[in-house]
Amino acid sequence: MKAIARGHWGPAGVAIAIGLLLLVFLVVPVVKVVYVAFQHPHTGALTLINFIDFFRTSLFQESFFNSLYVAIMSVALSSAFALPLAYFTTRFNFAGAIAIQTLGIVPLIMPPFVGAVAMLLLFGENGSLNLLLNDWFGVTIPLMRGLNGVILVESIHYFPFILINLSAALNNIDRAMEESAQNLGASGVRLFRRIVFPLAMPGYVAGASLVFLKVFDDLGTPLLLNVNNMLAPQAYLRISNIGISDPMGYVISVILVAFSLLALWTSALALRGKDYATVQKGGGGLAKRDLRFWEKIGCYAVIVLILLLVLSPHFGLFILSLGTIWSFSVLPDAYTIDHYMRVFSTSSEYITNTLLYAGLAAAIDVVLGTAIAYVVWRTKLIGRQWLDYIAMGALAIPGVVLGIGYLRTFYDFNVPIIDKPLASWWVIIVIALAIRRLPYALRACVAALQQVSVMLEEAAESLGASKRRTVIRIVVPLMSGGIVAGFVTSFATAAVELSATIMLVSAESDAPLAFGIYQYMQSAAGRGPGAALGIVAVVIVGIATYVSHRIIARKESERAPELAIAVGV
């Protein structure tokens, strides 16, 4: 209240507006869906009996442990992919480090269900790899069987979260931290284990908890691989069955949400007071050193191997998009560009829609993200942390739940002028994407804001700039690197989102790419065009990501001197 008295009405107004927005577009729709879980299936009275049923049912217990197992193993496997890539590119002078980092992020920009299709063709029981192995050695490897397949596909899809966060954390470590350990006799693996990794831990935990969450909630991959005994598929199968009154789907949704929130909270708790990167600054990141010839060969070999594996869905998809018939054979029977011709002649609307939706959603996200970050970290408003918590909570909401919630909440609301229900207006897709991807942008914005010294703001204020002007002229420009990073992450992941959009697309002319790919992939003649559309999506988002990477890299180098001054004060 004192803060308001000192003339902070502006931030308070912004905070209230954002709070309302989150309430209307996140809290209310979710509550509308999950309250069913607390209703007695017959009487409709409030009850916890459904939860008791859940915990009594062996299938659900099994599903719960399977989900947990898959999530944990996916974190482990993702770490195995991300660690070498992050470490090598941040520690050593490497030709193509930016390219490697970009390629390492590419797996994120493909809908996981598309990845699963390609992975089955390559690594399935009768996929290319196993057909070859069987021919040569008479053995096959069940890489894609059951939970293994889910773990592999999920790890390949989501490991970039660890890569991004870990790379950032490694780059933020004061060089002297490492040098002082070397000076005291530590080197190699011990140095990494005792000093570098613990210091990068906050970044790693942030990435790993994100992977855990996404895998725990992910629906598309297990469904496509026909693994039903996991929580998210169980929820989906039960919610979307015809005419069934089983509230278990909603109960599972509640449990998914609760468990995801728990995971978020635990990781936040584990990281409390450990934001090492901001404790001591001025080192300018780890010293990059040159590799000796053989070391370089070794590193490149590891990197190439990992990239080959994590990009294999893309290779598979690419071959599929050019192949005629690919059936029980190592490679397609013949090649053609017809699929691309068909896609370009009929599906350009998907592409423009995707750019429009993902672009708008990402723009909304960085505006909201910057505003929330500022309110939470720079004002003393009461309850401000709740904005952060609720926005981050969107991470814990499965897309299907949000989609159904939007239909329930906004179908009766007619948008004036266009006279259409809000739930069937294309803008609702943008809102859903924005809400789903807000956490990514928010974290990037918070990280960027924390790097901006308060003194720089105070300097502006003492020179007569108002709060608003200070934010616009000083804070936002200094945060621009982080804001661009947030925009890219939101954009790239929104561009391939399917789970919420599949519920909300109400006209084909409104459909985005992922939806189009999904449609194509539902017919025998459509796998080729679907794959071609998938490749188009990857190329578009990949180019956008690469360009933004370059922008960030340039911004960072421009900003370096300012930062040093800010820190040196």
Added chain:
Amino acid sequence: MASGAGAVGVTIEDLNLSFGSTAVLKGIGLHIEPGELFTFLGPSGSGKSTLLRAIAGFGPEPDGKILIGADDVTHLPPWQRHVGMVFQSYALWPHMTVRSNVAFGLEERKAPAREIGDRVDRALDLVGLLSYADRRPSQLSGGQQQRVALARTIVVEPRVLLLDEPLSNLDANLRVEMRREILGLQRKLSLTTIFVTHDQEEANTISDRIAVLDEGVIQQVGSPMQLYDEPSNRFVANFLGTANLIDGDLREIGGKAVFTAADGLSFPVEGAAGGATRGCTAMVRPQSLRIAAGRAPERGGFVALSGNVEHREFLGSVIRYSVRTGEHTLLVDETHQAGQPPFGVGDAVVLGLESRQARILIE
């Protein structure tokens, strides 16, 4: 813990180092005596930190040789050099307690657990932080962090202690206190120590000898007083204190060397190398000039210059006048005594220079 008898020297031979195409160290040659506290002094960008880091084994590999004692360490990685470095930012690992920070180096050397415990305690005791052993670095003040960094380094009994601007992050009072402490510790342990700073006062108070660096070249090596009194060039003269630098020529008049400046100022120079030299500089410290009102008689070995006070600064122990004499503006320090009225701006004054206080710099 005392390494006294075992103290070793550091020898650097023709060391060259560059970052990409920029040469940062050029032809460095030095010998640091065992047990000596030696300082690299220079402005930022002079290469002093780079030289220190090269001794520790950080940064690009240099050409030339670095010897610690008799061992050539030029091509050894940092972790095999057994030199201890204290970083400007202290570089305490925030994820470890004070105790684990200090124990780290001993653990890396695979010392027995008991011994580690004892030695860590002793090291922390030495810096007066034993009771803080279980805190985290972020819970300590700057000075305390500095002490932990010191303890962490000396506990492994390095052959050489390297201190990279260790006091620059402390406030003024603490800085004085810490530098005394460092000196005390260094004397107690008789540890060959190299200290990097850009602060000449810090260098003067703490060092046995100083190497002044500029643009990657060692300008002069000597004791603090030597450097102050007998700088070998304008840079050293200026960097170690305020100096009046007067350009002129050295002539031989009647078998004696006489310095002559443009506006007719001239005085004989004692002990200067014989023979005429065009384009040299006379250096006179402000406190070597006397200031008085009116006109003073000329005496042997004493030059008088008339001028007017242009500017006056009160510095506490002295009053610094800036006096215009013909073409030159000279700085003069007069010891301040309470009750003695200072000269005012515009006052006509006479400056007296005892010629043996002037040093001729031939570059």
Added chain:
Amino acid sequence: MLKHMQSRALVAGAVLAAALLGLPIQAGAMEDKLVIVTSYPPDTTDTVKKAFEAKHPGVQIEMLKKQTVAGIKYLQETAGNNASDMFWASSPDAFEVLKGSSLLQKYETKVKGIPEKVGAFPINDPDGYYKGFAASGYGIMWNTRYMKAKNLPVPATWADLAKPIYHGHVGISAASRSGTTHLTVETVLQGKGWDEGWALWKAIAGNFKTVTERSFGVPDGVNSGQFGLGIVIDFFGFSSKASGFPVEFLYPPVTTLVPANIAIVKNAPHPKAAAAFIEFLLSPDGQEVLLDPKIMRLPVNPATYAKAPKGFPNPFKDSSIGAAVKFDLDLSKDRYNVVNSLFDVMITYRLEDLQAATRAIQSAEQALSGKGNAQAEKLIKEAKALVAKMPIDEAKATDKDFNAIFKTKRKKASTKVEGRQAEIEQQWDSEVKANYAKARELAEKAASML
């Protein structure tokens, strides 16, 4: 992108202008738009759309692609403010659900010459709410390369799929997810009786490689060779083959031909265009479109078969297709959810246990063949009985009160409901799981005696 937005603005502007001028939407003229909610892939919708729009140039069709189940959900959720004109999908069950929720509009077609029944199934809804436009039968599809590589014979009947040689080679989609599978399951149950029917299904299911979540997962798996044989609706087989995949399809003797349907949604905003679409689809021109290689559905107009490619099955001539079973739609409807739930509990979610038990029984039987061992034989028989054992009998499965537990809407508030779905499924599950484990144990014991 700009164009996209401009056109939206234009449409919005036009609507606004019309509203302001108080222009009534002209009574006689056909609307210029038609919104169809459909589960069909672009191959089908694009082709039909093109043909229709050629006939009615003024009408622009908006195809809203939803999985059948999601489509129903969508219509239910949006009923209060309906913007869809038609629902177009395969499964008659889906239309029954929509009809039951009063979301469909009655319509009488003017097209003549379409018979009343295909196989034993009425083509149109007797109540007039939805129309059959094509017939589909269920059968077995296989990948010829796969069969050759693994040396598998071509099956002829459902029971063939239960043979040990097919272990781990068969795919199906879950009955609860796919109306087509549900009908296949129900057809066999009606053809063979409740207990024997389920016993056959479980024997086949023991050979399943996977149970897919989407109907298309099965042809997809067969096409790409993930598994060799799939239980699918005919047009998946025909269109896959027509697309060039090395696959074949056959109708087993016990199958049902059921119509794929179309209906007008209640309160459709463009009823005239919707009516025109039905008329077109049933007309000779529209029926002929179904023969497109990418669609390959059996037309409901017998005359159209004259134009069909060679070898294309004609159910109106070939009485062996789909005539063996007199399909009782009411019976199917009454126990719809219970059958799906049983399928999921016994097969989908317990596939691994079932596979293991089946494998054990098959190895024991193989070991037994040619040797006489009465005790082992008895154990194997017991094991098979345990696998086949049903948690509930047919009477219970068709019991109205029991079925009510699984339904969203009960007819009357007074309908008495005992127990909750989760509770009942848990009982079934623990029973089934124990049976499978015990069966496996017995079979292994039998094998150890041989």
